[in-house]
Amino acid sequence: MYRAPxxxxxxxxxxxxxxxxxxRHAVAVCKKFGYQRIDTPVFEAAGLFSRxxxxxxxxxxxxxxTFQDRGGDGLTLRPEGTAPVCRAYLERGMHNxxxxxxxYYFCPIFRYERPQAGRYREHHQFGIEAxxxxxxxxxxxxxxxxxxxxxxxxxxxxxxxxNSIGDSECRxxxxxxxxxxxxxxxxxxxxxxxxxxxxxxxxxLDCKRKTCQPYVEQAPRSIDHLCSACMDHWVVMLGHLDSxxxxxxxxxxxxxxxxxxxxxxxxxxxxNEASQSAIVGGGRYDGLIQELGGRPTPGIGFGSGMERxxxxxxxQELAVPRGLPRPVVVTALGEGARLYSLKIAEYLRNEDxxxxxxxxxxxxxxxxxxxxxxDARCVLIIGDEELENGVIGFRDMDKGEQKQLTVADALTALxxx
Numbered sequence: 174m175y176r177a178p179x180x181x182x183x184x185x186x187x188x189x190x191x192x193x194x195x196x197r198h199a200v201a202v203c204k205k206f207g208y209q210r211i212d213t214p215v216f217e218a219a220g221l222f223s224r225x226x227x228x229x230x231x232x233x234x235x236x237x238x239t240f241q242d243r244g245g246d247g248l249t250l251r252p253e254g255t256a257p258v259c260r261a262y263l264e265r266g267m268h269n270x271x272x273x274x275x276x277y278y279f280c281p282i283f284r285y286e287r288p289q290a291g292r293y294r295e296h297h298q299f300g301i302e303a304x305x306x307x308x309x310x311x312x313x314x315x316x317x318x319x320x321x322x323x324x325x326x327x328x329x330x331x332x333x334x335x336n337s338i339g340d341s342e343c344r345x346x347x348x349x350x351x352x353x354x355x356x357x358x359x360x361x362x363x364x365x366x367x368x369x370x371x372x373x374x375x376x377x378l379d380c381k382r383k384t385c386q387p388y389v390e391q392a393p394r395s396i397d398h399l400c401s402a403c404m405d406h407w408v409v410m411l412g413h414l415d416s417x418x419x420x421x422x423x424x425x426x427x428x429x430x431x432x433x434x435x436x437x438x439x440x441x442x443x444x445n446e447a448s449q450s451a452i453v454g455g456g457r458y459d460g461l462i463q464e465l466g467g468r469p470t471p472g473i474g475f476g477s478g479m480e481r482x483x484x485x486x487x488x489q490e491l492a493v494p495r496g497l498p499r500p501v502v503v504t505a506l507g508e509g510a511r512l513y514s515l516k517i518a519e520y521l522r523n524e525d526x527x528x529x530x531x532x533x534x535x536x537x538x539x540x541x542x543x544x545x546x547x548d549a550r551c552v553l554i555i556g557d558e559e560l561e562n563g564v565i566g567f568r569d570m571d572k573g574e575q576k577q578l579t580v581a582d583a584l585t586a587l588x589x590x
Contacts (some may be wrong), residue, residue, distance in 0.1 A: 191483045192229040194493040199299050208275040208301055213257035219247035222254050236284040250283035252378040254300040254476050260302050263329025263467045300476040307459060307471030309410035312437045315473050319441055319453040320419055327491040330444035334424040337407040340435045343400035348374045348395045351368045358388055378428045403436055411436060443485045453477045476541035493587040506537060506556040514555050526587060547579025
C-alpha cells in the first residue's frame with residue numbers, strides 16, 4: 174500500500190477549517206497594511222538559493238531538493254520564500270514602482286530534514302516582504318503584522334525575541350571577536366561547528382546541539398559590536414516597539430539560519446518555547462537584492478509555518494468556524510421522487526445553500542440516519558404523497574419537528590434559520 178512520502182502529510186477535510194481560518198486572517202491583516210499577493214514558481218534555478226541563502230548554510234549544504242531537469246538545467250524546489258520574491262521583484266520591474274513594495278504569499282516549502290514534531294520535509298508558509306525602505310518603521314510594521322496575525326487568530330502567551338546582527342560594515346569585526354572566543358574551544362565543538370568556525374562563524378550561534386549550547390550562551394554579543402549606523406537603527410526600532418507596547422526580549426543568540434540577514438532579526442515564539450518552536454521568524458536582508466544583481470536595496474520580511482500555527486491553535490484549544498455550513502439533506506422514496514429531488518437540490522444550491530442528496534435507501538428511517546450522521550440542519554422529504562400534493566416534508570433536525578411546506582416556503586424557512 175502506498176503511503177505519503179516521509180516528512181509529508183495530507184491535509185484532511187477535518188483540518189481544512191484551520192487552514193482556511195489562518196488564510197482569512199492573514200489576508201485581512203495584509204490588506205489593512207497595504208500588502209499585495211504574489212505567487213512564485215515551486216522550483217527556481219539552483220543558483221538562486223546558493224547565492225542568496227548561502228552555500229555554507231545547512232539549508233544549501235544538506236536540505237535542498239536539487240536536481241537536473243531533462244534539459245540539463247539545475248533546479249531546486251523552493252526551500253524558503255524570500256529569495257524567489259526578490260528575484261521576481263527584479264525580473265518584473267518592481268524596483269521601478271513606488272517603494273517600499275509590500276508583498277505577501279502562501280507557498281509550500283521543501284527541505285530534506287529529519288522529520289519531527291513541527292518540522293516537515295514539505296511544509297506550508299505564509300510570508301511577507303517589504304522591499305525598498307530601510308527605515309526602522311518598516312521593521313516595526315513587519316513585526317507588527319506577524320504579532321497582529323497571531324493575536325487575531327487567538328493565540329496567547331506569545332513572546333517576541335529580537336536581536337541585531339549588524340551589517341557588512343561592522344560584522345567583520347564581530348566575526349573576529351567570535352573566532353577569538355571559539356578558538357580555545359576547538360576540539361570541544363560538534364562537527365558542524367568545527368566547520369562553521371572557518372567558513373561562517375556567525376552560524377556557530379545557530380547551533381542546536383546541546384553540547385554546544387553552553388558555549389553559545391557565553392559567546393560575544395553582536396549588539397556590543399554594532400557600528401554607529403546599526404546602533405542607531407537598533408535603538409530607534411526598539412523605541413517603536415515600546416511605543417506600541419509590544420513586549421519583547423533581546424536574545425543575543427538569535428541570528429536566524431540564512432546568510433542574507435542583516436541588522437534586525439526576530440522570532441515570535443509560543444509559550445512552549447524550544448529551539449524549534451518559532452512560529453514566525455524573519456529579519457532584514459539589506460544586501461540581498463544587490464547580491465542578486467540589482468541596485469543596493471533594503472528589505473525585510475518574515476515567514477510563518479502554517480503547520481506550526483495550527484499545532485499551537487490545537488494546543489490552546491482555539492475554536493475555528495466549520496469548513497462547511499450544516500447541510501440540507503434531501504431524501505427521496507421512489508424513482509419519481511428521486512428525479513424530483515435532483516431538481517430540488519439544484520434549485521437550493523442556486524440559492525447558495527449546501528445540499529446533500531441522501532444515498533438511495535429502502536426506508537426513510539435509513540435516510541434520516543444518514544442525515545443525522547452528516548449533522549444536517551434539516552431534511553427535505555419527498556415521496557409519492559408529497560409529489561401528488563405539490564409539497565415537501567420539512568424536518569427540523571434540532572427541534573425534531575416536521576411539517577409540510579411548498580418549495581418556496583421551505584426556502585424561506587431555510588433562509589430564516
